[in-house]
Amino acid sequence: MTNKEDKDTISVIAHQLRSSLLGSKWALQMLLDGDLGPLNQKQKELICQAQSNNKKMVGLLTELVELERDSEEHYIAHIKSFNITELAKHTLSEHSIQAQKRNITLSYIGTNDPVFITGNPGNIHSAIQELLTNGLKYTNKGSVTLSLKEDSEHVTITVQDTGIGIPEQEQDRIGEKFFRGINAEMQNEIGSGLGLFTVKKIIEKNKGTFSFESIEGEGSIFTITLPKKT
Numbered sequence: 184m185t186n187k188e189d190k191d192t193i194s195v196i197a198h199q200l201r202s203s204l205l206g207s208k209w210a211l212q213m214l215l216d217g218d219l220g221p222l223n224q225k226q227k228e229l230i231c232q233a234q235s236n237n238k239k240m241v242g243l244l245t246e247l248v249e250l251e252r253d254s255e256e257h258y259i260a261h262i263k264s265f266n267i268t269e270l271a272k273h274t275l276s277e278h279s280i281q282a283q284k285r286n287i288t289l290s291y292i293g294t295n296d297p298v299f300i301t302g303n304p305g306n307i308h309s310a311i312q313e314l315l316t317n318g319l320k321y322t323n324k325g326s327v328t329l330s331l332k333e334d335s336e337h338v339t340i341t342v343q344d345t346g347i348g349i350p351e352q353e354q355d356r357i358g359e360k361f362f363r364g365i366n367a368e369m370q371n372e373i374g375s376g377l378g379l380f381t382v383k384k385i386i387e388k389n390k391g392t393f394s395f396e397s398i399e400g401e402g403s404i405f406t407i408t409l410p411k412k413t
């Protein structure tokens with residue numbers, strides 16, 4: 184690794200790879216559970232092997248993701264004007280298998296018209312992915328809804344779920360590096376406590392704001408606001 188910018192790039196790529204691998208975990212689980220038809224012993228063994236490799240890669244990438252991503256230059260170099268409606272709806276569709284597998288209703292509320300903003304699309308994609316993955320991971324029953332609203336200067340994206348929520352006494356620590364909630368850990372889900380830390384960093388770099396409201400046992404809503412021009 185030669186300089187800070189290389190480190191930053193590797194860290195972002197590692198995070199995106201990790202999110203994709205976590206997505207394929209659900210597809211493999213569906214096969215293993217026989218949702219697409221019964222499997223013979225040999226097929227089950229191969230899928231278990233793929234799952235175990237997947238888990239190892241997720242572990243390695245989690246270590247890489249831990250590298251600091253504070254290079255301003257990296258973000259600025261990738262800034263452009265893009266259609267956030269298309270990006271948001273595409274990101275939602277990437278989570279449909281995970282939602283189906285967990286029996287959660289996944290939906291979109293908002294405009295279908297193109298809305299152009301200036302920012303770093305790769306990183307904003309990662310941030311929305313992270314919020315949807317969390318919503319589905321921490322919701323056992325009900326729904327996850329992505330919404331998109333605009334006014335003359337901003338775009339507001341929310342991800343709302345009917346999940347486990349965040350205990351009030353832990354809410355101040357959300358977004359801290361490696362922080363995981365006690366109820367999240369008890370669910371025994373794979374987690375690193377880096378997702379929301381990453382989201383906060385990405386949104387800061389894109390000159391936006393990040394906030395959330397949550398009630399334990401009822402659900403959470405995460406809100407990202409991005410300027411139309413940076």
Ligand code: ADP
Nearest residue numbers: 317318321348363364367374375376377378379
């Ligand atoms: P993790 O890898 O643990 O999911 P994140 O940084 O993405 O890490 O989230 C940090 C913590 O925030 C989680 O461990 C969990 O306690 C809480 N959290 C994040 N999203 C949600 C959600 N949608 N519902 C409930 N808790 C959440």
